[in-house]
Amino acid sequence: VRRAPGRRRSAPAPLLPLALLLAPAPVWAHGTVPIGDFYGGILEPVYHLESLLLLLAVALAATQLRELDRGRFPLAFAAGTLAGALAGLGAVPLPGAAWAVRGGTLALGLAVAARRVPPGVAGLVVAIGLGAAQGHFGSFGDRAALSRPTLYALGLSLAPLLASGSALALADRFRAFWLEVAVRIVGSWIATVAILVAALALAGLQK
Amino acid sequence: VRTRLRFAPLALFAACLLAPGLAHAHTGSGGIGGFPTGFLHPLSGIDHVLAMLAVGMWGAQLGAPAIWVLPVAFPLVMSLGGVAGILGLPLPSVEWGIALSVIVLGSAIAFDRRPPLAVAGVLVAFFAIFHGYAHGTELPHQAGAVAYSAGFVMATGMIHLMGIGIGLVTRLPQGLRLLRAGGSAIAVTGLYLAWRLLGS
Numbered sequence: 001v002r003r004a005p006g007r008r009r010s011a012p013a014p015l016l017p018l019a020l021l022l023a024p025a026p027v028w029a030h031g032t033v034p035i036g037d038f039y040g041g042i043l044e045p046v047y048h049l050e051s052l053l054l055l056l057a058v059a060l061a062a063t064q065l066r067e068l069d070r071g072r073f074p075l076a077f078a079a080g081t082l083a084g085a086l087a088g089l090g091a092v093p094l095p096g097a098a099w100a101v102r103g104g105t106l107a108l109g110l111a112v113a114a115r116r117v118p119p120g121v122a123g124l125v126v127a128i129g130l131g132a133a134q135g136h137f138g139s140f141g142d143r144a145a146l147s148r149p150t151l152y153a154l155g156l157s158l159a160p161l162l163a164s165g166s167a168l169a170l171a172d173r174f175r176a177f178w179l180e181v182a183v184r185i186v187g188s189w190i191a192t193v194a195i196l197v198a199a200l201a202l203a204g205l206q207k
Numbered sequence: 208v209r210t211r212l213r214f215a216p217l218a219l220f221a222a223c224l225l226a227p228g229l230a231h232a233h234t235g236s237g238g239i240g241g242f243p244t245g246f247l248h249p250l251s252g253i254d255h256v257l258a259m260l261a262v263g264m265w266g267a268q269l270g271a272p273a274i275w276v277l278p279v280a281f282p283l284v285m286s287l288g289g290v291a292g293i294l295g296l297p298l299p300s301v302e303w304g305i306a307l308s309v310i311v312l313g314s315a316i317a318f319d320r321r322p323p324l325a326v327a328g329v330l331v332a333f334f335a336i337f338h339g340y341a342h343g344t345e346l347p348h349q350a351g352a353v354a355y356s357a358g359f360v361m362a363t364g365m366i367h368l369m370g371i372g373i374g375l376v377t378r379l380p381q382g383l384r385l386l387r388a389g390g391s392a393i394a395v396t397g398l399y400l401a402w403r404l405l406g407s
Contacts, residue, residue, distance in 0.1 A: 049353045113279050181275045185368075188279040189360050195286035196346070196356035199293045 036146030041085075041155020042162070044138045050197060054101055054134055055160050057108035057190050058127070059167035060183050061117040069119050074164030076124045078157045080131020085153035087132070088139035089146070097140070100133035102201065106194035112187025115180075131160070241351025245358025248342060249366060254305045254400055255338060257393050259363055261312035262331055263370020268316055268377060268386060273324055277331050278367035282360055284332035285339035289356070292343020302404055304337030309397030316390025319383070338363075 045051040111117045249255045266277040376382040
């Protein structure tokens with residue numbers, strides 16, 4: 001095999017993972033992630049299904065909006081989350097935040113299923129309100145255990161942007177009828193689980 | 208050189224198998240429950256699986272908008288049945304309702320019944336209550352009830368999607384006949400389930 005002058009021959013790509021397998025010591029996956037830090041804030045929805053459902057609903061709702069609303073809706077939600085989280089960290093009470101999260105998840109899930117997500121100012125108001133409830137819900141109860149509360153709040157508000165950004169990228173990549181239908185079906189799943197979560201809370205089986 | 212390169216991924220895979228001791232992630236320390244149990248619950252009963260497959264198949268047979276309206280309506284109304292189950296509200300003849308759903312939905316496919324969307328939606332929603340109730344009554348006994356509910360909703364939706372996938376066979380020549388034959392098989396199985404209920 002003749003090589004072009006001046007070009008170095010690189011190692012075959014399949015050999016690289018093999019080489020990595022021979023050096024497992026530097027791998028620190030599943031190590032000690034500080035809880036209550038910036039990363040802890042980002043991961044909060046992963047550990048709390050109720051938060052995750054609302055996050056997914058916001059992301060799916062953003063894909064159904066048009067033009068500037070697509071970005072503004074998750075941004076407003078993130079801003080509301082930050083404000084709510086800071087209020088929660090400051091021990092400001094927000095009665096009914098948990099029920100606002102459950103009710104908001106149900107309403108937004110139904111809106112996605114019916115493809116009736118409110119656009120414009122109404123949508124922004126909804127997003128800020130739901131975000132504030134989500135931020136407070138995710139921080140108020142755990143505030144004493146957080147090692148870096150401000151960074152935690154920032155992480156908490158970044159999570160919806162990551163989820164919505166990914167959803168919007170996928171929606172723009174696959175502009176297809178089946179994807180629109182899939183979004184509506186998943187919206188109905190979110191609403192379904194939200195109803196069950198509310199019932200569990202009513203029955204005293206969900207804290 | 209080409210031949211050797213073609214087997215390189217296989218060799219790499221074999222090399223990875225030779226070093227299984229390096230994998231320590233997810234060692235199975237967690238208990239069974241929550242999401243996995245909820246996900247498996249609809250799959251554990253042939254009656255649930257057939258009814259939900261039939262919902263997707265019938266939706267595909269009816270075409271748009273039923274193809275997505277029925278799979279959207281079913282879980283939403285199913286959750287209301289689930290709520291009744293969680294709260295311990297009485298619902299008579301749950302098993303009969305489930306068996307009847309298999310018979311009726313299978314027959315609708317078999318006889319190629321095409322009612323108005325509202326009628327189809329109400330029919331599917333009616334049967335969804337019985338399925339939801341059956342899931343809901345078992346839900347509070349699980350350790351992770353919220354994750355359990357998410358699991359069974361997702362599994363239900365996926366069976367619907369499978370049904371839609373099967374229903375798309377109508378696009379093939381003789382596809383409608385195949386689909387109707389599938390509907391007949393579902394209805395006959397429903398009759399067998401009802402017969403067993405009579406005997407119990």
